[in-house]
Amino acid sequence: MGLRERKKHRTRQALIDTAFDLFVTQGFEATTVDQIAAAVEVSPRTFFRYFGSKEELALDFTAEYDERITAALAARPADEPPLAALAAAYREFIRAMRDKGDSAEDTERFVKHRRVIDANPALLASSFARMAAVEEKLSQEVARRLGAPPSDLRPRLLVALVNAAIRVGFSSAVDENSPRDLAADVERALDLCEKALTPGADSFTS
Amino acid sequence: MGLRERKKHRTRQALIDTAFDLFVTQGFEATTVDQIAAAVEVSPRTFFRYFGSKEELALDFTAEYDERITAALAARPADEPPLAALAAAYREFIRAMRDKGDSAEDTERFVKHRRVIDANPALLASSFARMAAVEEKLSQEVARRLGAPPSDLRPRLLVALVNAAIRVGFSSAVDENSPRDLAADVERALDLCEKALTPGADSFTS
């Protein structure tokens, strides 16, 4: 990796870190990109060369998670029933996040980012929209596995139900700070969801 | 109703109507509030006295629906099981919308507004956020009916599952224009949802 690329990576990370420091102390709306740029000693114009908008910076880290969960589902064996595959994919995803966050300062960073997003309506709205986009991707994968046509409501319904459970588990753990508790809550919500659905998701596959 | 109030109501409606006409022809982002204000022969500053933002105008009509569905749930008999009450509330809501839209130009207006929202990521995101807020309200009502403490995941999970079904039903009918088809699709999704959940939602109430 050349000097140029390292420099770019450094300023990018500096923008994210100092931005979130300001977001936490002043709030998202109250901090201007001029402030962020000044703190990193970069022109405001450069800020927008790294991020399309202030919002994009705040939501940047979610992109990684989106890709990870879709990859987790794609990696499940093809003959696994959809509900089981979805639940397993989410469990892997949660476990990976917890294990990763166990040691490093990723834990602190994750909590900080989620707090900022939850505190701002616009950011919250955008994160919901991202969730919807992920749902759409997962639905397509489930439909592929079932051999269902695009008009079939069942894949999207199944994904929506499981995602709803995940979302509830997440948000119930939002107030607490430890990703360990978060994992437990999501696990609990997933269990409830699986128990609430008819065994084997037969009503979906038949 | 005095002259003053009638006048206000008229300009408000004029702003909404001409705004959506412009949104449909030019797109949401491409139309400026200066354009809208000029078309209604009102200063841009006045626009912002009627609506806090361009987005608020575009999402204005959803507020009515939000109130209606929460009211529908509150009106269900207290001894009705939560799942049945939720499904019934949504069915009433959908039926009312269809019946109302049958005759008047409300049909055309509804379709126009949904199209505009679906075409713009920011509006879509905000409408998702509103859904989440409604979900929270419905969850509180379900929790009240069950006598469950706020920490209990089950009310929110139940509401999230039913809402997911509704959402899928809605979005599957988005491409079609008739609210009659929309009602049918939502009905279908609700049926699937009820069938998929264990009978009587026993796993939630026990």
Place this chain on the structure above:
DNA sequence: GTAATTTATGTCAGTCCCTGACAGATGACA
């Protein structure tokens, strides 16, 4: 019907987000 009061509107100045265009600085590479 007129005066006093309340309220809606217009004008103006200003902040903030974001973008295109151009010019200068800085690594990459031969």
Place this chain on the structure above:
DNA sequence: TGTCATCTGTCAGGGACTGACATAAATTAC
């Protein structure tokens, strides 16, 4: 070292939105 690609800063400007003040209109009191 010199050429080249790329990154960055500066500048100008559009569009969303807000506060402050003045004017015009409607409501109310008399």
